[in-house]
Amino acid sequence: MAESSEVLVVSAPGKIILHGEHSVVYGKTALAASIGLRTRVRLRSSSNGATRLHLASLDISREWRLESLSHAIPIIDGIRNPAPPQADSMLILRQLSQSDKGDIEDSALLVFLFLYTHICSASALPGLDVEVGSDLPPSAGLGSSAAYCTSLAAALLAATHNISRNPSNGRWQQEDLELIDKWAFRAETLIHGNPSGIDNTVSTFGGALSYQSGHISELKSMPTLRVLLTNTNVPRSTSTLVSAVKDNVNKFPDIYKPILDSMGAIAVESKRVMEALASGTLPEVSVACNTLESKDDLFCVLETLIDVNQQLLMALGVGHPCLEQLCRVTRKHGLHSKLTGAGGGGCGFTVVPPGVGANVVEAVRADLVRCGFVCWETDLGGPGVCIPRTEQSLVQEK
Numbered sequence: 001m002a003e004s005s006e007v008l009v010v011s012a013p014g015k016i017i018l019h020g021e022h023s024v025v026y027g028k029t030a031l032a033a034s035i036g037l038r039t040r041v042r043l044r045s046s047s048n049g050a051t052r053l054h055l056a057s058l059d060i061s062r063e064w065r066l067e068s069l070s071h072a073i074p075i076i077d078g079i080r081n082p083a084p085p086q087a088d089s090m091l092i093l094r095q096l097s098q099s100d101k102g103d104i105e106d107s108a109l110l111v112f113l114f115l116y117t118h119i120c121s122a123s124a125l126p127g128l129d130v131e132v133g134s135d136l137p138p139s140a141g142l143g144s145s146a147a148y149c150t151s152l153a154a155a156l157l158a159a160t161h162n163i164s165r166n167p168s169n170g171r172w173q174q175e176d177l178e179l180i181d182k183w184a185f186r187a188e189t190l191i192h193g194n195p196s197g198i199d200n201t202v203s204t205f206g207g208a209l210s211y212q213s214g215h216i217s218e219l220k221s222m223p224t225l226r227v228l229l230t231n232t233n234v235p236r237s238t239s240t241l242v243s244a245v246k247d248n249v250n251k252f253p254d255i256y257k258p259i260l261d262s263m264g265a266i267a268v269e270s271k272r273v274m275e276a277l278a279s280g281t282l283p284e285v286s287v288a289c290n291t292l293e294s295k296d297d298l299f300c301v302l303e304t305l306i307d308v309n310q311q312l313l314m315a316l317g318v319g320h321p322c323l324e325q326l327c328r329v330t331r332k333h334g335l336h337s338k339l340t341g342a343g344g345g346g347c348g349f350t351v352v353p354p355g356v357g358a359n360v361v362e363a364v365r366a367d368l369v370r371c372g373f374v375c376w377e378t379d380l381g382g383p384g385v386c387i388p389r390t391e392q393s394l395v396q397e398k
C-alpha cells in the first residue's frame, strides 16, 4: 500500500455512443468516444482501522470498520483473472452497502465494496480513505457508472501495486489497462446486469473506437468533431431499458432483429465516413448524398445516419418526448441530433459541422436551455483512465 502521506489520484472519462447503443448488446458494431467530462478518485491510506468512502456527487459518506469487512473477503483465483462475483460474498457486501438513499447510492457503495474486498484480498484489508468526485451526471447515458468503476478499479490496482506505469510516459501499459478494464466490467455487471462492456472499454482506453462483442478497433484517426451534448434531465435506468428491448426482441424477433442489424450497419458506415473525414479521402458511401465531392458532403452523410438511427431507436421503444423535443429544436436551426446511451430520457448529442457559426450554436443552446435542458460543448477522444499529469509526482509506485 501507498504510505499514509501519499495521495493517489486517478481519473477516467465518460463516453458518448455515436451509434450502436442497444444493438451492441446483440453483438453488432458500435461506435463510441470518450468525452471531456471525467470522474476522479483520490485515495490515501488510513490507520484508524476503518475504510471511508466519500461520494461527493451523490452526497454520501460511509465508513466501515475493517473487522466488519473481514468475513466478506472472497477467495479469488488471482487478481489477473476477475471471475464473476460469488453469491455468498455478494450477499454480505449487499448488506454492508445498504443506504436509506436509493438504488443508485446502494449500487455505488456495493461497487466500491466489491472492488475493494476483491482487489485487496491478497493480504489483510488496508484501511483507506477514498474520495470520488465527478463531472458526469448520473443515469444520463454518459457512462458515469463506467467512469466510476474504471477509476476505482485503477486506483485500487495501483495502490496494491498490481499495475505499474511506464516510467518514460507515466502511462499504464496495455496489459495493465486490460486488467483495469476486466475489473471495471465485473463491477459494471453489479449495476447493469448484463452490459455489453462498451462503456468501461471507452473509459479505460479513451479515444474513439468501434466495439463488437468485446473486440475493440481504434479509429484510424478521429476527425475534429464538434458536438453539443444535452441532458434532458429525465432520469432513467439502463438495465430497465435494456430488458424492455430484450422483451420486444424475444417477442417479435422478425420485426426487431432487422432494426438491430440496421443500427450495426449505421455504425460501420459512420466509422468509414469519420475516417474519411479525418484523412481527407472520399469513400464510396452507400447512403445519402448522391455524389461525394467535399467535406460538407461527408457531414451530410453523418447527419443522415444520425437521423435514421434516431428513428430506429424510437422504433425500438427507447425514445422519450423530451428527446424528440431536443431533435426538433436543433432541427429548426439546421442541426441533427440523436439520443446517446440507453435512451428513455438522459442525454442526446448534436453534431456541429465546421461551417456553423458560434451565433447559431448559442441560439440552439439558448432554445434548449429554455426547454429545461442542460448543454455542454465537449471534446471527443481524450485520454482514458490515467493519473493526471499534475498529480503524477505525488505518487511513488514501487
Ligand code: MEV
Residues within 6 Å of the ligand: 017, 020, 021, 022, 023, 024, 025, 141, 143, 192, 194, 195, 196, 197, 198, 199, 238, 242, 341, 342
Ligand atoms: C450503454 O451505455 C448503453 C447500452 O447499449 C447498454 C450496453 O451497451 O450495455 C444500451
